[in-house]
Amino acid sequence: MIIHKEENYGDYLATCQHPQQNRIFVKKLILCIWWHHMGIVYYELVNPNETITRTLNRTQLMKLCRALKEKRPQYYSRHDKIILLHDNARPHVAVPLKNYLKTLDWEVLPHPPYSPDIAPSDYHLFRSMAHALSEQRFTSYEDTKNCVDYSFKR
Numbered sequence: 001m002i003i004h005k006e007e008n009y010g011d012y013l014a015t016c017q018h019p020q021q022n023r024i025f026v027k028k029l030i031l032c033i034w035w036h037h038m039g040i041v042y043y044e045l046v047n048p049n050e051t052i053t054r055t056l057n058r059t060q061l062m063k064l065c066r067a068l069k070e071k072r073p074q075y076y077s078r079h080d081k082i083i084l085l086h087d088n089a090r091p092h093v094a095v096p097l098k099n100y101l102k103t104l105d106w107e108v109l110p111h112p113p114y115s116p117d118i119a120p121s122d123y124h125l126f127r128s129m130a131h132a133l134s135e136q137r138f139t140s141y142e143d144t145k146n147c148v149d150y151s152f153k154r
Contacts, residue, residue: 034064040152042067045145054094082106
């Protein structure tokens with residue numbers, strides 16, 4: 001509480017009541033997103049009760065593979081090499097996930113830990129998303145998902 005005038009402070013002490021506080025609870029949601037120079041290929045807003053595990057990550061990669069075949073069939077028709085850039089978070093380096101990526105014949109380009117270079121998503125994607133969503137307030141998972149869906153479908 002910031003009090004600018006002494007008489008306000010006296011009023012506060014005389015009533016012996018604590019000022020009401022705004023009760024704001026922030027719950028973070030995880031947005032998993034895969035994109036390239038032509039735009040977003042696949043994204044998924046993770047349910048607030050879930051965490052990223054190797055099983056969830058593998059399922060997401062399966063969906064990403066299907067989305068690539070639908071949205072960018074030229075990669076498969078020309079047999080282009082798909083290079084996946086991601087960090088070395090535990091789900092990303094799990095053996096079953098590495099094996100699945102080998103079956104897809106995708107190359108993994110790891111982003112070095114503690115690198116002074118900014119990750120492309122941090123610069124190109126999250127910066128513009130943060131700017132677009134800076135004034136938004138969401139009250140539920142569904143509100144957030146609808147807003148993300150709307151902004152990515154535009």
